[in-house]
Amino acid sequence: MTATSKNRAIVLAITEGTLTVTEASIRFNVSRRWIYTLLNRHRTDGLDALTPRSRRPHTNPNATDPTTIDTILELRETLTRTGLDAGAESIWDRLPPPRPSPTTIWRILNRHGIITAQPQKRPRSSWHRFQADQPNETWQSDFTHWPLTDGTDTEIISWLDDHSRCLLHTSAHHRVTGRIVIDTFTDTMDTHGPPASTLTDNGMVYTTRFANGHDGTPAQPNGFEQLLADLGITQKNGAANHPTTQGKIERYHQTLKRWLTADGLVGTLPELDEQLARFRHIYNTERPHRAIGRRTPETAYTATEKAFPVLEAGDRTWRVRYDRIGPTGTITVRYAGRLRHLGIGRAWAKRRVILLAHGPHTMIIDRNAGEIIAEHTIDPTKNYQKKT
Incomplete structure (x- = not known):
């Protein structure tokens, strides 16, 4: 017997039968108080009022306003x-x-x-996260396609810090070439310093390790590979046909394209670069990221000391920095808690160089010629350091 049927049987047994409230209480095994409640409901609203009512409270003090x-x-x-x-x-x-x-x-x-239900997604408990421990420990890079309003295809290249998800560089080009990879990488290093390693796919603009010459011999390293070797930067490439190795930048591309779609297509590369600059600001400074503790990428990138590449030379380990000589012929390094100005010479102004540092000893190497153009032994009592 359902609750509704039982309630009706109780009421009808009293109102149309011969049972008293006490007798109905004993026969149906309910309290006399409940029977009086049912009789009052029947008297007011008829048999339809005997359907069981929800016991849910009429108000909830914890409900969201x-x-x-x-x-x-x-x-x-x-x-x-x-x-x-x-x-x-x-x-x-x-x-x-x-x-x-x-x-x-x-x-x-x-x-x-x-x-929107997404039952095809794997549960988070099954994910295996790989994340660099420091900013600049690994930079990920890749490029993706995006159209202009007239249908012209462009390619957007980006450099993303693995530890913080900070978007260090993004720019649009008609086609990403090996020269563009090198130029965007060096421009990014000018601003953020060099990374200890890079992680990319196996595209020819990044590596020639799967390419062979006409005679079947392995191809020579391309310009980007040679640059990394010169700077002591470890190059890492994902396994072939396994894009999840570069999962962070693949996920970033989804976010980028969703934002670009909402912002609308533009007609020229300069307009697209302006869009990308606005997106980079939003992505780095306004958008907290779950994978880095709900911080913004810029906050995570600047929170701890950066990693750096190193070179072994003789019995010394040299810290490597990629830099550009200033217009006065100097570059700046931090030593013993203070900035020191290393004199190199105005003839070398604006030249790209590699700086090697081991304690107070430094060597400045011309990036193009590969020769040492200055050495210093830093005197902690002075700000300006003459080359030795």
């Missing part, structure tokens, strides 16, 4: 429209405190029917 719910839904719509991540944690980052938990936000979104 309607204003916050409206704000959550507005943020979801805004983030989706602008091509940014619109998940529960991204919304949580943008809500003023006090704010509901990301789980509560997800439930609100799901209750309003704006969560």
Whole structure:
């Protein structure tokens, strides 16, 4: 017997039968108080009122207030429209405190029917994360295609710090060549210093390790490989047909293209570069990242000391830095907690050089000629250091 049928039987046994409330209580094994409740409901609203009612409280002091719910839904719509991540944690980052938990936000979104189920995704517990321990320990690079308004295809190359996900460089080109890889890499080093290693796929602009000459002999290293070897930078390449090795930059490309789609196509490369500059600012400074503790990439990149490449020469380990000589013929290094100006000569102004440092000893090498053009032994009592 269902609860509704039982309630009706109790009421009818009293109102149309001969049972008293006490007798009905004993026969149906319910309390007299409950029977009086049923009789009152029947007297007011008839038999339809005897259907069991929800015991859920009429109010919940812990429920999210309607204003916050409206704000959550507005943020979801805004983030989706602008091509940014619109998940529960991204919304949580943008809500003023006090704010509901990301789980509560997800439930609100799901209750309003704006969560798309993705049962094909692997559970997070099955993921194996690989992340560099320091900024500049590894840079990932790759390029992706993007159209202009007239359908012209372009290629966008990016350099991404593996530890912090900081987008160090991104630019658009009609076609990414080996020269562009070298130029974007050296420009990025001018700003952020050299990485200890790089991680790329096996494209010919990055490596020739799978290429052979006409006679079957292995191809010579390309310009990018030679540059890395000269600087003591470890080159790492993903396994063939295994793009998940460069998973961070592959995921970044998804974010980039979603944002570019929302921002709209443009007609020229300079306009696309302007778009990329705006995206880089948003990506690095306004968009907290779950994989780095809900910090922004720029915060994570500047939080700890950077890694650097090293070279073994004789019985010494030299720290390697890629630099450009200033217009006054000097470059700056930090030693014993202070900046020191190393004199090289105005004749070398704006020349790209490799700086090797071991304690107070430095060597400056002309990047193009491969010759030592200055050496110094830093005197900690002076700021300007004459070459020896």
